[in-house]
Amino acid sequence: MFKKFQPSTDISGQTPVKSSVQRSIRSAILEQWKIEPETLEAVWPKKEGLVLVKCREHLSIYTVHGEPIFFQHFDGPIYPTLRLLHKYPYILPMVRVDRGAIRFLLAGAHMMCPGFTSKGGYLPPAEEGVAAGVPVAIYAEGKEHAVGVGITKLGTEEIKQVNKGVGVETVTYVGDDFWAIQSL
Amino acid sequence: MPAKKNRDKGDKSTTTTTEPTPVAIEPEGPPPPEPRPPVQVLYCGVCTFPVEYCEFGSSLTRCKEWLHEHDLEAYNKYYSEEALQAKIGTLSLEAQSKLEKDTAKKEAKAEAKADAALKKKMASQVTIKRIERNKRKHVTSVHGLEAFGIDLKKAAKQFASKFATGASVTKNPQGQEEIVVQGDVSDEILEMIEEEVGILKGIPADNVEIVEEKTKKN
Numbered sequence: 431m432f433k434k435f436q437p438s439t440d441i442s443g444q445t446p447v448k449s450s451v452q453r454s455i456r457s458a459i460l461e462q463w464k465i466e467p468e469t470l471e472a473v474w475p476k477k478e479g480l481v482l483v484k485c486r487e488h489l490s491i492y493t494v495h496g497e498p499i500f501f502q503h504f505d506g507p508i509y510p511t512l513r514l515l516h517k518y519p520y521i522l523p524m525v526r527v528d529r530g531a532i533r534f535l536l537a538g539a540h541m542m543c544p545g546f547t548s549k550g551g552y553l554p555p556a557e558e559g560v561a562a563g564v565p566v567a568i569y570a571e572g573k574e575h576a577v578g579v580g581i582t583k584l585g586t587e588e589i590k591q592v593n594k595g596v597g598v599e600t601v602t603y604v605g606d607d608f609w610a611i612q613s614l
Numbered sequence: 615m616p617a618k619k620n621r622d623k624g625d626k627s628t629t630t631t632t633e634p635t636p637v638a639i640e641p642e643g644p645p646p647p648e649p650r651p652p653v654q655v656l657y658c659g660v661c662t663f664p665v666e667y668c669e670f671g672s673s674l675t676r677c678k679e680w681l682h683e684h685d686l687e688a689y690n691k692y693y694s695e696e697a698l699q700a701k702i703g704t705l706s707l708e709a710q711s712k713l714e715k716d717t718a719k720k721e722a723k724a725e726a727k728a729d730a731a732l733k734k735k736m737a738s739q740v741t742i743k744r745i746e747r748n749k750r751k752h753v754t755s756v757h758g759l760e761a762f763g764i765d766l767k768k769a770a771k772q773f774a775s776k777f778a779t780g781a782s783v784t785k786n787p788q789g790q791e792e793i794v795v796q797g798d799v800s801d802e803i804l805e806m807i808e809e810e811v812g813i814l815k816g817i818p819a820d821n822v823e824i825v826e827e828k829t830k831k832n
Contacts, residue, residue, distance in 0.1 A: 472649035516664065517652035530709065533716070536670050575655055575664045604663050605671065 431489070431503065431601050432608035433538040440486045441614070447480040447492070455480070455492070459500070459508055462565070463521040473499060473514065483614050496613040507581070509565050512602055512609060515576050522567040522579070523560045525586070525598060526552035529571040535578055536605055541568060543589045543597040559586045566598060578603035656688060666692055672724035674717060735761055740807070740822045742800045752798035757786070759793065762817050766791055772812045777802065800824050 447455070456474075460467060474480065474494050483491040483498075491501040498511050510521060527541055528550030535541060546553050550571035554560060562585045568578040580598040582589075589597040602608050655664050660680045661671035665688055668677035681689045738761035745753050756773075760766055766783045770793045774781035779796040786792050795803070801824075806812075808819045 466650065468649040472652075516655040518650065519653060532667075532670055533713065536667075573666050575666065577667065604667055605661075609662070 432606045435485075435607035435611070437611060437614065442484045442486070444481055444483050444493075444614070447482050452480050455508070462507055463510070464523075465518065465521045469518060473518070491614065493614050498608075498611065498614060507563070507565050509579050509581075509601055512576065512579055512604060513612075515567055515579060519567065519576060522565055523554060523558075524552070524569055524576075525554070525560075525566050525580075525582075526550070526569040526571060532570045532573075532577065535568065535570070535600060535603055538600060538603065538606060540583075540596045540600050541580060541598040543584070543593045543595060546589055546597055547593050553586045553589060556587060561585045562588070565601070568598065568600070568603075656685065659684065668692075669717065672720045674721055735763075736818070736821075738762075738821065740817060741825055742803050742822065743825045743827055744798055744800045745827045754795045754798060754800050754803065755786070755792050756795070756803060757790065757792040759814075759817075760791065762815075764813055764815075764817075766793055768813055769793060770795075772814070773799070773803070776806070776811075 456470070459465065459470060478494050481493045481496075483493055485491060488504045489501065490503075491498050493499065499514050500508050500510050502508050510518075515522065525541075525546055527535065527545040528548045530550075531541060531545035545551055552569070560566060560582055562582050564582050566580050566582055567576040568580050569575075570577045579601045581601055582598050583596050584592060657663065658665050658668050658671075658677050658680060660677045661668060661673050663671055663677075665677070665681055665685075668674055668681070671677060678689070678693060681692070738758055740756065740758040740762075743755045743757065745755060747753055756769075759769055770781040770783050773779075773793065773795045777795060777797060777799050779799070781793060781795040783791055784794050804819075804822060804824060807814050807817050807822055810816075
């Protein structure tokens, strides 16, 4: 999504968000992420207005004090930015790819199932399985911090069974054009 | 006054999601919930990646140097002998050597690219053009500043405030952007570039030329 992203051409406008909309966004985040209200409050204080940065292809980035904190595509799930995820790594379910896949991930590729099911990979156990279409944090074998944010194309149990093709679509990753933007 | 109080209360109950209400969340836990402190991640000063991902970037040698200078502990954690051994992990030896080769190649490529960019930058010209508007009235257009990484909008603002005239970023007929300043200020702009005033930094004076353009009417 962010492999190519130029603020000068891709951003069409910035507007402050209405407080009623902010409220609904806040409750949506609390519902979708595993984050305590207090922690969210620390990231995005209630008094600080949220700014919506509209971009091409119905992509909306939300910033606080010019710093992007999360984004959304159409009305889809809300993703945290990678820098926010690094600070609060527990907010998204975690999946891990093996070492061989890191190279491709950092080139923007989607993550294939075998990368998760091989020895270096990790998928949550069956009882904590993640359904399809859920934002996940992508970790890498032997690394401490997340390397990307993705969305599951198959449920985690399905990934284990099918073991072929795209399992998680990469949304943003370390070193893409969105990573380079520290403030908007 | 009472009415207002009531409203406040009502507001709170509808937006309990954000209000730290210790009673509701932890009925028997005495300490009120505190926001969890963020994890501090050390980002590389060279490639901006978290330091453990430097090896996948295109400037590993420089990243290593940077880390060695800034955080010896972390350096030892990631680049000591054992760490390198452990890192290979599940990868086969063959794949590992291939990866290393790839990294070296990438690094060389990135370096060459940076070199070429620098060369291009050094070769590019800044043109200050004096354009006649009326017999004794001129505008000055400055072209080519963006090649030196200067924000044109900010530069225009700087010119405007310095000369107390209008200055704007406009597109010329070729579709390139240039700054148009009202009045004949070409010499002053040249001086500013030479003295590197404000944001006009990093332009070698040899790359700047002054051109005069007259209307062909007469």
